Amino acid sequence: MTEELVTLETAKLLREKGFNEYCKDIIKEDNNRIMQSVFRTNKNLPKMCYSRPAQSIAQKWLRETKNIHICIYNCACGYGYEISKADNGTHIASSAYKGTNDGEKWDTYEEVLETGLQEALKLI
Structure with missing residues (x-):
């Protein structure tokens, strides 16, 4: 069993709203390519790449x-x-x-x- 990661649309909204937490998974906008990166936070990613947390992490971030x-x-x-x-x-x-x-x-x-x-x- 694995945790569901957020979609590209949600990842973009998270970045726009200030999400800058550690994530090993990122998603690239131009081809929806899912990768792992050493950059790890939205602040350090290129513009077309977004941190892709698990849904539960995004839910907790919104709450906290x-x-x-x-x-x-x-x-x-x-x-x-x-x-x-x-x-x-x-x-x-x-x-x-x-x-x-x-x-x-x-x-x-x-x-x-x-x-x-x-x-x-x-x-x-």
Whole structure:
């Protein structure tokens, strides 16, 4: 079992919002090539390369540095996420469906977490 790494889109948002934590995995924008690097932080990577942390690391970084908590849940209608303030639980956003009109559900925990990460990063 391995941890799911963030996608290129999420990696770009993380860099834009100040993520500069140690990561051995990076992703290159022009060809989506996944590599390992000695540079290890966004600050030291070329412009077209992004740190690619595990989803759980990105989730923890948001909670500890931006005070944003992403909760993933599974109920009768499928997976969903809720974004709230980490210190007091104030609700910010939530979704139980992929799209607003089609009612399509996420198939996996990791898929909904990726969406939750992207939506939380867009709120910053």
